[in-house]
Amino acid sequence: MTRGRKRKFSPEIPGHIDQGALPKGIYWGNGRWYWLEPHPEGGGSTKRTIAGKSARLSDLHAFAEEQASADAAGTLSYLTKQFKHSSEYKELSPRTQQSYDWLAEQACAYVLKDGRTLGQQQVAHLSTPAVQRIVETIAMGRPATGRLPALPATPSKANRILQYLGRLFAWGMRIGACRTNPARGVRKVRERGAHNMPEHDAFEAVLRFARERATRQAHSAGSCSPYLPAVMVLAYNVRLRGIEIDTLTDANITKQGIYSNRRKGSLDNITTWTPELRQAIRSLQAYRADRLAAHGRPTPLRPEDRFLLCSESGTPLTKSALDSAWQRLIAMAIREQVISEKQRFALHGLKHRGITDSEDPADGGHATEAMRRRYNHRVPIVKPPKKR
Template identity: 50%
Template sequence: MARGRKRKFKPDLPAHIDQAALPRGIYWEENRWYVLVDVPGRRRPRKRTVAYADALLSELHAIVEAQKSPDTVGSLEYVCRKFRESTDYKALKPGTREDYDHHGEIACRYVLKDGALLGALPVDRMTVPGVQRLVEAIARGREASPGHDAVAPRPSTANHVLRFLRMLFNWGIRMGYCTKNPAQGVRQAKEKKDAKMPERQPFALVLAFAKERAALPLHSKGACPPYMPAVMVLAYNARLRGMEVTDLTDAHALKRGIRCNRLKGSRDNVTRWNDEMRWAWRWLRDYRAKRQDAHKRPIPLRPELRPLLVTQTGTPLARSTLKTAWQRLITAAIEANVITAAERFALHGLKHRGITDTRGGRSAKQDAAGHISPQMTDLYDHEEMEVDPPSAREDDELAFDDALETW
């Protein structure tokens, strides 16, 4: 393999650098070390600064190696991979692992201005301002540009990425894969407090519409997945997220109610049965038996291995499939003039509706939702509290009556 011509001696290079041992692909200019990176939409490569005058020769070699493989020791991609191999990761619930994988991928695949991937950057070279710019960029979205498609603003996703990075770097410090947490001190993106909670009438109309469309033959025009009405009933009555509904198995059905395994730090609890929940559970169970029997699916003996929600082929229903089915249903309801576009609501809004409709005070709603803190319940409870006026003392009431007589 040809190594190219020998480097010329440069007197302005740092004196502690052996110029003959410099790695290929790194250059010196105006008190900085840089590499050339190809950027989509540009004819010439862009100079990307990777180090300054105090960098050691060993560090320059490590930087060049990092450009070749994003999985170099110490890079963001490397720390993410090590975390996925750890016992801490394997002890997490499947939903949490899926959430971490998704937002870790967003961070690692993020393209910097010079065309490099953030995953190739060593964690110890990341800074608080750099992570803050990452959060702001994801929250703001990206307009269409050469080599890139437009991306809608995603403040919620930006905050999820930030929380993942904070956790990842703290873990990396404990395990010795990095020495600092550049995500600590970064401010979260401001999210719109729009729960998209349905009013009672639009909720009832969409539920009736779902039952009507679910009764149509599969794949016929206007039909929606048969399981959708039951999903809406469980999400509202048990105050569940959509992904928590897809995680339900036969092991969650108890004599006294449904055991709700809640994600994102909430406490698990048991929601007592009512007639609607019994109907939804029996319908989903019977539908599963029909679809599995039609496709000759084996039935696991252990109840925790028997998911309640299945597709028409009898396989477990994926979270992404439920999200897509919901968007099609709510869009069809708007097109059929069942609700207006302004009344559109999210599947997660049914959890808001269920918590808001829960009887009792704030403490009862917090227990029903499994929230750790009252602040979280405040985000889900949209009911206006009715309070009594302060009780007046007896002598104040007499004085008030006397004043009325003089008037």
């Protein structure tokens, strides 16, 4: 591993780390290890948290080696970063850009059988059958085996990644970065109709559990992310998807209630205030203020720049971080027998629950009757036929 210039000794760096052997591009600050990613077109770099204070020097070197491999020209990771700085990407709406960034991250993080990630794979070595196998594995899920991590069954995510890869490779062909489009001809998977909606008792049990665990010191045994109770309240009451919660800002807070920011063609509406909703918003704003102050970050002036969900370092929370925090909470709730494995539910299932419990299924913002029926799981009560 190539090292940078000799660094000055820092007393803040954990004592078990040999500072003279740190790999290039990795730095310590605010109790975390960071990776500096250079901008492909110059003009600075971006900072990304990669590990906590317990990380070993070997862990840092392994990450740096992996990153160097993933950034090699011709890899999928390299292509996604080039696409992000293209005129085609910059013409997309901010919401689409954010969605593509998340899909690129998920696709590049997929672990192949040899232990490498898909992001490290040379695009020229990808084929239509290989992409088909990846899509089907993401859709059907897989158990943890050896070096392969477990994957939940997510057919909708599989199809979205396929759609993104198809556009990415098509762009790559137009600029000469790809000879073929290995996503062309790949069959979409059938998205299961299961809604994974929680029963009321499971929902309430996990919400109580999250509220108690959110009060524990961060990173202590049994703790959960402080924002998760508010996320559950918003997902249910405002009937939002995870990405819609993740992108809420102070601009969505009105006198009447919470103005939604729905995706996929759904119609925005305002959910009127309840004491529970007000408490959820106050808790998110208080946590944000605390984190900004703790890290010396200024509060953005414009309401649309003040995201309600933030990370421990005060930066806007990524969708992948929200998904990871949710999965940890549900796994812990099952492990501690708050709910059973059969009662497991998805964050998106809370939107199903909220629409089902609403007086009018149209409150979920769906523009078509077909989608309203998909989310409304109430069993109709009908009268028996009259005898003739």
